[in-house]
Amino acid sequence: MKFRNLVSLLFALGLLLSGPVLMAQEETEDPAVTVPAEEPIQEATVPIPEEVLTYEDYSVKGYTLTFFAGQFSGAKYLENMNLAERTKLTEGAGDIRAYDGGILLVSQDPVHYTGAHKEIKEGPAYGGRIGIYVSDDFHLDILGTYATGEAVTTMLYTPDPENFPDKAERIEVDRDDGYKMMKGGLALMYDATPATFFGIVPQLGFGLGGIINRYSELSDVTGLYLEGNFGLNFELFNNFQIGARADLTNYAFDVEELGYSNMVNFVTFSLGMTVFLDVIPPEVRASHLAEQSN
Numbered sequence: 058m059k060f061r062n063l064v065s066l067l068f069a070l071g072l073l074l075s076g077p078v079l080m081a082q083e084e085t086e087d088p089a090v091t092v093p094a095e096e097p098i099q100e101a102t103v104p105i106p107e108e109v110l111t112y113e114d115y116s117v118k119g120y121t122l123t124f125f126a127g128q129f130s131g132a133k134y135l136e137n138m139n140l141a142e143r144t145k146l147t148e149g150a151g152d153i154r155a156y157d158g159g160i161l162l163v164s165q166d167p168v169h170y171t172g173a174h175k176e177i178k179e180g181p182a183y184g185g186r187i188g189i190y191v192s193d194d195f196h197l198d199i200l201g202t203y204a205t206g207e208a209v210t211t212m213l214y215t216p217d218p219e220n221f222p223d224k225a226e227r228i229e230v231d232r233d234d235g236y237k238m239m240k241g242g243l244a245l246m247y248d249a250t251p252a253t254f255f256g257i258v259p260q261l262g263f264g265l266g267g268i269i270n271r272y273s274e275l276s277d278v279t280g281l282y283l284e285g286n287f288g289l290n291f292e293l294f295n296n297f298q299i300g301a302r303a304d305l306t307n308y309a310f311d312v313e314e315l316g317y318s319n320m321v322n323f324v325t326f327s328l329g330m331t332v333f334l335d336v337i338p339p340e341v342r343a344s345h346l347a348e349q350s351n
Contacts, residue, residue: 121187129202153173200243239269
């Protein structure tokens with residue numbers, strides 16, 4: 058009897074001691090507790106190498122800015138022949154337009170006045186050019202020129218045609234001091250580097266564009282021109298040059314007295330300074346120059 062009571066007491070004591078352990082297992086196995094998920098493994102990316110550009114990959118190799126000043130030679134656009142002894146003019150055939158828009162009265166006296174000439178006197182010229190280099194030596198220039206001068210009309214005057222018909226002199230009969238010339242266009246130029254002498258580089262080219270002859274009172278006379286260009290450039294220091302240039306311009310001048318256009322030529326002489334703006338990266342330019350020297 059005593060033995061049975063002792064077994065019951067030990068069994069109860071075991072249950073009492075094992076209770077907290079069972080409760081702890083239940084809390085650990087609680088489904089509400091979540092285990093953090095493992096982070097995905099990122100794949101390593103291989104960098105793509107940048108494309109290396111060469112000199113030929115650049116369509117424009119550089120730009121030049123040029124400012125110049127000089128003088129244009131002027132031009133004669135009307136040159137009537139002297140009237141022969143028996144030449145007769147119909148009414149109005151010998152009239153010469155004045156620069157104020159009227160008719161020169163002296164031109165209506167063919168006995169004393171004949172052989173009218175109209176010309177533009179030489180004057181100062183200014184302008185600028187923007188060069189676009191498409192290769193080492195070829196460049197396309199966008200240019201503009203502004204010049205001022207005087208328009209002058211002269212005639213052959215014979216004071217005493219009856220007694221001294223051969224004694225005559227050419228005198229000025231009209232003048233416009235407000236004449237201006239403006240022209241602008243394009244020119245394809247070649248730097249003749251193989252012909253360089255003493256550091257001076259010759260330049261050759263031709264161009265075309267439009268020209269405006271502006272008077273104080275008369276309407277503008279416009280036309281299209283063709284031009285030949287020749288210059289000499291010398292580099293003072295890196296990307297800075299000085300140069301001299303001559304531009305021969307040819308165009309059709311509409312002459313009212315003739316009723317048609319007369320071909321006119323004039324030359325513009327100028328001195329200028331040029332700045333070169335390089336657009337090629339220094340390392341690419343250096344590599345190109347090294348290839349040329351080899």
